[in-house]
Amino acid sequence: MGGTFDPIHHGHLVAASEAAALLDLDEVVFVPTGKPSFKQDTRVSPAEHRYLMTVIATASNPRFTVSRVDIDRPGLTYTVDTLRDLRQDRPDADLYFITGADAIEQLLTWKDAGSLWEMAHFVAVTRPGHRLTVDGLPSEGVTTLEVPALAISSTDCRRRAEAGQPVWYLVPDGVVQYIAKHGLYRGLDE
Numbered sequence: 001m002g003g004t005f006d007p008i009h010h011g012h013l014v015a016a017s018e019a020a021a022l023l024d025l026d027e028v029v030f031v032p033t034g035k036p037s038f039k040q041d042t043r044v045s046p047a048e049h050r051y052l053m054t055v056i057a058t059a060s061n062p063r064f065t066v067s068r069v070d071i072d073r074p075g076l077t078y079t080v081d082t083l084r085d086l087r088q089d090r091p092d093a094d095l096y097f098i099t100g101a102d103a104i105e106q107l108l109t110w111k112d113a114g115s116l117w118e119m120a121h122f123v124a125v126t127r128p129g130h131r132l133t134v135d136g137l138p139s140e141g142v143t144t145l146e147v148p149a150l151a152i153s154s155t156d157c158r159r160r161a162e163a164g165q166p167v168w169y170l171v172p173d174g175v176v177q178y179i180a181k182h183g184l185y186r187g188l189d190e
């Protein structure tokens, strides 16, 4: 599952768990982006913080793992590189790239979009308030999954942390404590 995870929240975790159950996956690899190409105008927390929060959030699930491929690769993050690196570690696996329906809708604009279909099957998880339009996407290459609606976004979690409002139960307990310990999302408007 690819994402910026700034921070990872229960919407991501429910989506991953549902995808694993419905598609009978052996493992869900969470891949925090390094430098997201599409968020260059937005302030994104250092990759090491996002990686560690993802490790904390997924530690108790034996099927969940976290990969550093995107954060260790220099330059901007593109899914074509993510999939190539994951393939090297798992030469015989059937790869499914799970992400939100909003991201999948933009897939035709992604780097080397034409070659992505051969590298993985794409799974678009629906998210509250968003209807998926798959115009132009090959239907055999994309599976849409309805996951139990959790109206949680990382943007909202960051705003709440910045305003001193609770993020308990929106993100895992260890992530609440990590955000407080490192003072993440303070002074976002500065």
Ligand SMILES: Nc1ncnc2c1ncn2[C@@H]1O[C@H](COP(=O)(O)OP(=O)(O)OP(=O)(O)O)[C@@H](O)[C@H]1O
Pocket (backbone or CB within 6 Å): 002, 003, 004, 005, 006, 010, 011, 012, 015, 099, 100, 101, 102, 103, 104, 125, 126, 127, 128, 147, 150, 151, 152, 153, 154, 155, 156
């Ligand atoms: N509550 C949710 N339910 C289902 N999918 C989600 C949910 N939140 C995020 N996703 C999906 O997970 C993927 C990775 O999410 P990302 O790390 O960008 O989180 P986000 O909450 O969308 O962040 P931000 O608010 O900073 O844009 C995205 O493609 C997104 O659509």
Ligand SMILES: O=C(O)c1ccc[n+]([C@@H]2O[C@H](COP(=O)([O-])O)[C@@H](O)[C@H]2O)c1
Pocket (backbone or CB within 6 Å): 001, 002, 003, 004, 005, 033, 036, 037, 038, 077, 078, 079, 080, 099, 100, 103, 109, 110, 111
């Ligand atoms: O490869 C691309 O050009 C590309 C463009 C936009 C997004 N992505 C990937 O889509 C995933 C979700 O991104 P986001 O912004 O919703 O966190 C993440 O793994 C990104 O690397 C990939």
